[in-house]
Each structure stands twice: as structure tokens, then as C-alpha cells.
Amino acid sequence: MKLDHVALGIHNVEAGIILYQTLGFTLRRRGKHYANGMPTAFITNPATGVDLELIEVAGMPAPSLLHLAFVVEDIKATCAKLQADGYVFEREPFFNEGNRTHMAFLRHPDGVVAQINQPE
Numbered sequence: 040m041k042l043d044h045v046a047l048g049i050h051n052v053e054a055g056i057i058l059y060q061t062l063g064f065t066l067r068r069r070g071k072h073y074a075n076g077m078p079t080a081f082i083t084n085p086a087t088g089v090d091l092e093l094i095e096v097a098g099m100p101a102p103s104l105l106h107l108a109f110v111v112e113d114i115k116a117t118c119a120k121l122q123a124d125g126y127v128f129e130r131e132p133f134f135n136e137g138n139r140t141h142m143a144f145l146r147h148p149d150g151v152v153a154q155i156n157q158p159e
Contacts, residue, residue: 044081044089044090044091044092045089045090045091045092045107046091046092046093046094047091047092047093047094047151048094048095048096049093049094049095049096049147049149049151050095050096050097050148050149051095051097051148051149052069052077052078052079052080052093052094052095053078054147054148054149055080055093055147055149056080056082056093057124058121058124058126058147058153059082059084059091059093060082061117061120061121061124062084062109062111062117062153062155063084063085063086063109063111064082064083064084064091065082065083065084065085066080066081066082067081067082067083067090068080068081069081072094072095075094075096077094077095077096077097078095079092079093079094079095080092080093081093107151107152107153107154108153108154108156109153109154109155109156110156110157110158111155111156111157112157113157114132114141114142114143114155114156114157115132117155118131118132118143118145118155121145121155125148126145126146126147126148127145127146128143128144128145128146129144129145129146129152130142130143130144131143132155138158139158139159140156140157140158140159141156141157141158141159142154142155142156142157143155
């Protein structure tokens with residue numbers, strides 16, 4: 040068995056698409072959710088094969104999630120782009136000696152925390 044995709048309930052599908060495109064995802068398709076008729080987007084990270092289904096849940100609480108972790112080649116450039124896009128970092132880039140990885144944590148306006156990693 041393999042992971043097919045992760046579905047995230049978010050308040051704004053368009054904002055979600057922008058965030059995840061910054062992190063390397065590409066939009067595969069848009070649609071409407073079968074149960075609530077709200078906008079959806081299916082996105083894929085071609086480098087990892089990870090698929091996310093973004094489901095808009097406007098007016099409803101979004102599910103909680105600890106974080107999604109992403110590996111990037113240039114953490115400084117990625118952090119600068121995300122900050123320019125208005126995302127707030129919970130922890131500025133730092134070096135984790137334990138796993139020899141540069142890391143940062145940011146919070147998307149919908150509350151999802153993304154961990155950005157650049158291994159040494």
C-alpha cells in the first residue's frame with residue numbers, strides 16, 4: 040500500500056495553491072467537492088510524487104495538522120519568497136545540529152504549519 044494523497048481542509052483554495060506552488064507543487068486539476076460543492080484543487084509535487092487535495096471549507100473549522108515537511112535546495116531563497124508572499128514564520132531559519140539540517144517553520148494564513156528543510 041502507498042499513500043495516494045493528503046486532503047487538507049483550508050479556508051481559501053486559491054491561497055493554498057499559491058503557497059504550495061512556491062514549495063514546488065503543480066496544479067493538476069480544479070473541481071468542486073462532491074459533498075459541499077466548495078472549490079477543490081488537486082496538486083502534485085513532481086520531485087517527490089506527493090499529492091495534496093485542497094478542499095475549501097469556508098465557514099467551517101479546518102482540521103488541525105501539526106505540520107507538513109518540505110525539502111528545498113535553497114532555504115534562504117524559499118524563505119524570502121514566502122515572506123514576500125505574506126507568510127509568517129513561527130521560527131526563522133536555524134541550523135539543527137542533531138540532524139545537520141537548516142530548518143524554518145511558517146504558518147499559512149489557514150493555520151497549516153510548514154516545516155522547510157535544507158539538509159547540509
